[in-house]
Amino acid sequence: MLIRVLCLLSAGVLLAQPAADPKDTARKAVDLLLAHKYSDLGPLISEKSKAANTDAELAKKVSDAWGPVQSIGAATVRSLGTASMVTIPVKFASQEVSYEVSVNAEGQIGLIIPRADPWKHPAYSKPDSFKEREVTVGTQWKLGGTLTVPNGAGPFPGIVLVHDTGQADRDEQNGSVKIFKDLAEGLASKGVVVLRYEKRTRAYPSTTQKEDYTAEAEIIDDAVLAAGVLRAQPEVKPGRVFALGFGFGGYLLPRVAEADGKLAGMIIVNGNERPLEDLALDEMMYVDEDQEKTLTGPKLEQWHRQMAVIREQAAKIKKMTQGDSDTSPLLGMKGAYLLDLKGYDPAGQAKLLKVPMLVLQGERDYQVNMKDFAAWKTGLVGLPNVSLKSYPALDHLLVEGTGRSSSTDYRKPGQHVSQEVVDDVAKWVSQ
Numbered sequence: 001m002l003i004r005v006l007c008l009l010s011a012g013v014l015l016a017q018p019a020a021d022p023k024d025t026a027r028k029a030v031d032l033l034l035a036h037k038y039s040d041l042g043p044l045i046s047e048k049s050k051a052a053n054t055d056a057e058l059a060k061k062v063s064d065a066w067g068p069v070q071s072i073g074a075a076t077v078r079s080l081g082t083a084s085m086v087t088i089p090v091k092f093a094s095q096e097v098s099y100e101v102s103v104n105a106e107g108q109i110g111l112i113i114p115r116a117d118p119w120k121h122p123a124y125s126k127p128d129s130f131k132e133r134e135v136t137v138g139t140q141w142k143l144g145g146t147l148t149v150p151n152g153a154g155p156f157p158g159i160v161l162v163h164d165t166g167q168a169d170r171d172e173q174n175g176s177v178k179i180f181k182d183l184a185e186g187l188a189s190k191g192v193v194v195l196r197y198e199k200r201t202r203a204y205p206s207t208t209q210k211e212d213y214t215a216e217a218e219i220i221d222d223a224v225l226a227a228g229v230l231r232a233q234p235e236v237k238p239g240r241v242f243a244l245g246f247g248f249g250g251y252l253l254p255r256v257a258e259a260d261g262k263l264a265g266m267i268i269v270n271g272n273e274r275p276l277e278d279l280a281l282d283e284m285m286y287v288d289e290d291q292e293k294t295l296t297g298p299k300l301e302q303w304h305r306q307m308a309v310i311r312e313q314a315a316k317i318k319k320m321t322q323g324d325s326d327t328s329p330l331l332g333m334k335g336a337y338l339l340d341l342k343g344y345d346p347a348g349q350a351k352l353l354k355v356p357m358l359v360l361q362g363e364r365d366y367q368v369n370m371k372d373f374a375a376w377k378t379g380l381v382g383l384p385n386v387s388l389k390s391y392p393a394l395d396h397l398l399v400e401g402t403g404r405s406s407s408t409d410y411r412k413p414g415q416h417v418s419q420e421v422v423d424d425v426a427k428w429v430s431q
Helices: 022-034 038-044 047-052 055-059 179-188 205-209 215-231 248-260 276-294 297-318 335-341 346-353 370-379 407-411 419-430
Strands: 069-072 076-080 083-092 096-103 109-116 130-137 143-150 156-162 193-197 236-246 265-269 357-362 386-391
Touching (some): 022 083, 215 335, 386 419
Parallel strands (some): 236 265
Antiparallel strands (some): 069 083
16 A cells, blocks of 8 residues: 555636536536537537547547447546546446546536446356446535445445545556455345445545645545445445445544444455554565666666655654644655544554454555554454454455565456455355
8 A cells, every 4th residue: 555645627718607517518528429419519629629529530439339328427527737637437238438528627628538448347246136326425525426236125234435545436446456346246246235436535636735634534534424325225224334444444444433433343454553654664665675676776776765765754754743733745645644643543443442343454465464464463352243364365456366466466457356355245244
């Protein structure tokens, strides 16, 4: 999980009226594109982009080979300076496509890019056994979400999926692996309702720039709201809503459980128990073994300088006090964010809550390693209703492999979350 570095629309036109919501503009464009009404799209396109968006070019963005449209998902948006990039997922009969639509500050379209998704259903997914529908999490910060619901009246147990660090989408995609999509389909195939949603840092990246930005705004507040949305679904069994925290989401899950107050249980998957700066040092030391073998000359010297900076900043984090909220960012995190986590003891917090827990860990995970699994085991000793299990073959993304794990493994096509993890989680929440 090495700290994926944490990293308004302009005024409108038409007599000082604000431009339309870029999501609405992009959705209108995609609707017209799918209906093959290319000439009607023309007025939405900016003058400088018309040459790249002729009727002939637009026709290439929809393939007859994909079959008829089955569903159109909720739009998500991210800032590109004064412009916006809107992503709209479209499910065709034989292909899933994400349309990326750029919208400028005046509400005009620049690019429309269809990105065909190579992801395929894992073998344990039974698409005929569940259905999906869109929901919204939150009101101030509206986040698009997907409910994966087993067929039948239910009621079923439910799980809300809580993200790792970074600007994650609802699928928690890393490389070719869609961790949350795999979990959602696998668990729904086994009779569990699953809610996954866009992370706030992806939908509203500017929120990370606020000086008082903390883990509450990044993860905790939205996870609690998502649990509430899940409880409100008619197919969900009352009192049987769980949260599954992946990576950093697992680290924060005891705080989510405390804020929510109603969780039936916590599932921590490859979640750190130790502070983020300790993880950063361990991960960089792991990567250093490879860099020392492959880099030479100036590149190796530059790597050594980067290592020195990370050690220095990790040491500064350890020494921070409450008066250091205005310190310069360390390891990509601002002072308020770091101080919010200062002294946080996840296992200790969990012991106070006495909520049932399942802790799962991949032994080949170098981003959250077995030191954290040992810390959970030690910290939770004596607590009833706690189960812990590690998987010798799994890496951070819960994918099976052999030998030394590396980030290049994440990009290999056709990889999926291990069925063993899906089976273990489904069994635990259904008992």
